[in-house]
Amino acid sequence: MTALQTVQSSDDSDFLLDVNDLVVHFETGKRRPFQGPSYVHAVDGVSFRVRRGTTFGIVGESGSGKSTTAQAIMRLVPVTSGQIVFHGRNILDLAGKPLREVRKQLQIVFQDPFSALNPRRRAGDQIREPLDLLNIGSRGERDERVRRLLGEVGLPPQAADLFPHQFSGGQRQRLCIARALAPEPDLIVCDEAVSALDVAIQAQILNLLKRLQRERGLTYIFISHDLSVIQQFCDEIAVMYLGKIVEQAPTAGIFVEPRHPYTWSLIAAAAPPGPIRDELKRRYLVKGDPPSPVDPAPGCRFAQRCPSATENCRIVLPQLDAIRPHHYVACHRVGELDPPAFDAAAMGNPVQQSM
Template identity: 50%
Template sequence: MTPLLEVQDLVVSFAARRSLLRRRPAPVRAVDGVSFELHQGETLGLVGESGCGKSTTARGLMRLVEPESGSVRLDGRELLDLPARPLRSARRDIQMVFQDPYSSLDPSMLVRDSVAEPLDVHLRLDRRERAERVAELLRRVGLPPEYMMRYPHEFSGGQRQRITIARAIAAEPRILVLDEAVSALDVSTQNQVIALLEELSAAIGLTYLFIAHDLSVVRHISDRVAVMYLGQIVEHGPAARVFDAPAHPYTEALLSAVPVPAPRVQRRRERIVLAGDPPDPSRVPPGCRFHTRCPYVMDLCRTEVPLPTRVPGAGEVACHLHTTGPRLSGASVRTLDRPAAGARPPRAPSGAEVSA
């Protein structure tokens, strides 16, 4: 099946700050060769630590920041080569919802005018049609039409996020990019907004790129999940497989931090605390980018970049554990005995196999 959105080798760089010692510092690659596909009607969750490049990936494919290289094809049409006017037209099919709804809305504009902005850009409606369309959009996101005559400061955070979603779907896009769209909301409001997103997906066939750090929310809403670390995707696959049988040590560590709503099970679980902080993105370590924090690190990890390996149950993982050492060959990293904290991981024979 042809993907609706296809991102290939996306690179987004930023100029580093000048210093006395380095007059021309190398640019920082916030996104370094990211590739993924998004099919009609599905939700892809993009997860990772703060600063890993999730939001920059979204802004790069939307061209809110200009990528250095790569390809972004929307329904077969290359977006990175489009001049300003055709790009504005193409953006009707892909809209974005940001984390903070209050900063996304002009505080001096009525809700009616904020929601109608995409209609004014992409559609030609008279005053009556415009008002009817705004009223319909507010009803669709669960707000009374009379709210259109209010200002953003008169609403709660959840209501404001519903307004930004109404504005995002005004021009009937095919894809919504949701950048931490529920992270600033309380739990009950999160549930309401997620239920709204699911209803919109079922009703009008919306496709989502869902960026978040709350893995429990990602598991609930996503069909597939991609895990980012230091500007690259290290693992991707169906959500059930990634959560139940993670193939990358970084994914395993992220999932260990997700609380389980069962006290007895939660007490038996062991939290994996990674050593140190993520490396400076302006000085990316050689080899595997995760080797400075990985409990299973091998000598090969420090020098050679791991290539993607197919995972049973669909998806890929970029980790030497699947080709060298234990030779997991796509099996879950949970099948390994994790080294004790501070201990050097034992080296398995090169031909050893770990069964799935």
């Protein structure tokens, strides 16, 4: 409740990043007869704001556009339309030197630490690279900062002279985090940053990211397909499906009273084993695979798989509307459908039973 009140009392200056109606379309290269080119609607009108010092989670299946959103924020893919306001400036207009200045404050950690590091350069040089490129500090200061960064991510100073193949997966991800931290950014985008790691290592990296956030007041955009990690790690969550946000709320809102049928399905798939999960799966787990994002049909993107879809859902695209402060849902039937009951009284006491 306190989190909600602070959000309400905050003004615009508390928001570090403001994404406004972001659209990213890719041409497929295929042309249909007598028609224009086909487009992959990777991101199709996404808007959200990220508060300073918090973690904003984006969850969704592959093809939902969560990584493309991250890459658009980093200016790594061409944006079709929309605005990305960072530190009060629309960074989509920037190029050249001003864009480099922004990148000092905006960094990314990728999913696969094996391909995100150059195999032919020493670890220390790779952490130094952003400092060199962005012209931060003198030579001596840069070496000093590399040593300090290695320490902060839990690696010995000797690690600077090693090559990436001499590190394990978890250590490589620590290097990637050190490299992202090097220019002292305000916002770090973690694009599935722990998905490729073993569970024990994943816990180490999550703890590290949280500690760094506490110490440096970092803001994260945390992208993952793993709901339980998202629940632990994030303050606010957006659920994406085929290029659109279908539900967005503070973490408690998503896991106490989710309102979109797709969120229900994701929760049913990830719920801890036990009678509650069986019941959730029976009622809410959708069948089939997500449809193709190439030239999607009009109407709700989820209508094809949604068990509650009506004729209206297939024709009219629902808007992301607030159902209460800070809880947004894009569903025509949000008023009619009851959210799932998770309480012990309804279906036994599964959490205790499963442990």
